[in-house]
Amino acid sequence: MLQLYFTAVAYLAQLAAAHGGALNYTVGDTWYAGYDPFGPKDQDDAPYIVQRKWITNEPIFETTNASLACNFPGNPARAYIPINAGENITAVYNTWVHTVGPMIAWLTPCANNDCSTFDPAGAEWFKIGQQGLLWGTIEGGGWFQKEFSRWDGSPSLWSERIPETLRAGKYLVRHEIISLHSAHKPQFYPECAHLDVKGSGTGFPTKEFMAKIPGVYSMDQPEINIDVYDPEISTKTEYKIPGPLVWTG
Ligand SMILES: *[C@@H]1O[C@H](CO)[C@@H](O)[C@H](O)[C@H]1NC(C)=O
Ligand SMILES: *[C@@H]1O[C@H](CO)[C@@H](O)[C@H](O)[C@H]1NC(C)=O
Numbered sequence: 001m002l003q004l005y006f007t008a009v010a011y012l013a014q015l016a017a018a019h020g021g022a023l024n025y026t027v028g029d030t031w032y033a034g035y036d037p038f039g040p041k042d043q044d045d046a047p048y049i050v051q052r053k054w055i056t057n058e059p060i061f062e063t064t065n066a067s068l069a070c071n072f073p074g075n076p077a078r079a080y081i082p083i084n085a086g087e088n089i090t091a092v093y094n095t096w097v098h099t100v101g102p103m104i105a106w107l108t109p110c111a112n113n114d115c116s117t118f119d120p121a122g123a124e125w126f127k128i129g130q131q132g133l134l135w136g137t138i139e140g141g142g143w144f145q146k147e148f149s150r151w152d153g154s155p156s157l158w159s160e161r162i163p164e165t166l167r168a169g170k171y172l173v174r175h176e177i178i179s180l181h182s183a184h185k186p187q188f189y190p191e192c193a194h195l196d197v198k199g200s201g202t203g204f205p206t207k208e209f210m211a212k213i214p215g216v217y218s219m220d221q222p223e224i225n226i227d228v229y230d231p232e233i234s235t236k237t238e239y240k241i242p243g244p245l246v247w248t249g
């Protein structure tokens with residue numbers, strides 16, 4: 001009983017912190033370990049962790065923050081997720097608590113084909129998939145962000161396909177949730193992992209699909225600097241996800 005009590009309290013404390021992020025990844029039936037922001041320090045050198053280091057699950061509030069790329073501090077991982085072009089990468093979350101706003105998956109190629117030395121500052125990213133308002137209105141409708149969460153701590157899954165024609169190489173994949181429940185105070189939750197994309201494709205997106213992060217968002221964009229409770233906005237049934245078009249290969 002006492003044990004249960006403490007577990008419940010710890011769980012509620014975690015909920016009260018009310019944030020989160022991508023914790024693990026899967027490709028098919030294979031699991032890959034993310035960096036646990038509340039886990040032990042020895043993760044930093046762990047040869048099996050595929051995700052860049054992040055040390056708090058607080059959101060990033062500034063569209064200009066350098067940590068918008070790969071969270072804070074964003075140190076490189078040691079491992080890569082092997083994946084064939086055309087396969088799905090699934091990001092695993094748990095108890096995601098926010099309900100309003102889009103989710104976008106991005107890639108950028110690592111310079112010199114080496115993500116362990118790659119600094120994403122100034123990198124050009126492209127979208128491989130995005131999820132927004134599935135049904136209903138902006139304020140109360142079914143955003144993917146709300147619908148994908150299992151709410152009970154069991155894995156909540158978000159899958160996007162690596163474009164089949166994408167040329168092979170090492171890439172960062174960036175999973176981003178943008179939460180818009182605070183008026184005019186967008187919250188960004190990005191995490192990055194290292195990918196080793198295999199395949200015989202030669203495709204690569206052209207310039208109009210590319211964006212810099214930070215850079216792609218600003219408080220001048222009505223989709224970012226938004227009050228979802230404003231009656232002019234709350235009842236709309238469409239939300240345009242900001243940024244370039246998704247590149248599907
Ligand atoms: C993520 O993987 C770790 C082990 O690496 C595991 O302890 C944890 O439960 C996993 N998280 C989810 C949400 O599946
Ligand atoms: C950027 O975000 C990080 C992580 O949330 C935060 O610690 C830092 O203060 C922010 N930097 C700026 C310049 O706002």
Ligand SMILES: *[C@@H]1O[C@H](CO)[C@@H](O)[C@H](O)[C@H]1NC(C)=O
Nearest residue numbers: 087088089129158159160161
């Ligand atoms: C792969 O991801 C796409 C895009 O989200 C989705 O439509 C499809 O159902 C996924 N396939 C599997 C097998 O998960």
Ligand SMILES: [Cu+2]
Nearest residue numbers: 017018019020
């Ligand atoms: Cu939160």
